[in-house]
Amino acid sequence: MPLDLKKAHREFYMATNQPMIVTVPAVHYAVVRGVGESSLKNSFFKQAVMILYAVGRTLKMSYRTAHQIDGFVPYVLPPLERFWYKSQEGRSDAAGTGMLYWTLASRLPDFVTRADFDWAVQHTTEQRDMDCAYARFVTMEEGLCVQCLHIGSYAERARTIERMHHFLGANGYAFDLTEQRQHHEIYLSDARKIPPDRLRTLLRQPIRMRQKEELYEEVVCGGIRI
Structure with a gap:
């Protein structure tokens, strides 16, 4: 049975x-980074989706080529993921204005090395006449995070993030969003086939323990009970 990450x-x-x-x-991860709207209405974002799927398929089918990956086992292509942050500081939700910096990503099996990835980018470019130079091999360590499954349209993500916010407050944590520690979404449903109200998206955000002063301020101001 193929490996399912x-x-x-x-x-x-x-x-x-x-x-x-x-x-x-x-x-x-295999990633493509961009700026601006991160939906298929954005031509470069659409191109990024195509690049990641093409390079991913090349790696998945590499056993049929002369390039043999050490430790390779057949596997299922994982769902697309997206990291993003806005230039406007202090945001902890999925709404608002500000320049959007996004990273579209596809997780790679542990046996895929940077050299294997570079081969796949070159091979895909040559075989499919597709410029895959925007694709990058990166390693990201998110560390301590809170995550929650959001069921519904992408436009309604804020209600799930608000629930995550209350959960953190009640347990002594706070969001820790920065340019390095970003909002993360994993798309478990195919939006082309699933109605918006049934879409399943895993939302993940970096967190930190709250300082004693922060907890004290919330109690004094009538915030959460601790």
């Missing part, structure tokens, strides 16, 4: 609609 790393993909805290280790 979602099942092999169940704790990071099989979340429920109740917020939970996880510590995410270093993970290898």
Whole structure:
């Protein structure tokens, strides 16, 4: 049976609609980065989707080529993921204005090395007459995070993030969003086939323990009970 990264790393993909805290280790990704709207209405974002799928398929089918990956086992292409942050500081939700910097990503199996990835980019470019030079091999370690399954349209993500916010407040944590530690979404449903109200998206955000002063201020101001 092909390796399914979602099942092999169940704790990071099989979340429920109740917020939970996880510590995410270093993970290898194929990524394309961009600025501006991150939807298929943006031609470059659409191109990024095509590049990641094409390079991913090349790696998946590499056993049929002269390039043999050490430790290779057949695997299922994982769902697309997206990291992003806005230039406007202090945002902890999925709404608002500000320049959007996004990273579209596809998780790679641990046996895929940078050299294997570079081969796949070159091979895909040559075989499919597609410029894949925007694709990069990166390693990201998210660390301490809160995650929750959002069921519904992308436009309604804020209500799930608000629930995550209340969960953190009640447990002594706070969001820790920066340019390096970004909002993260994993698209578990195919939006081309699933109605908006049934879409399943895993939302993940970096967090930190609250300082004693922050907890004290919330109690004084009539905030959460601790």
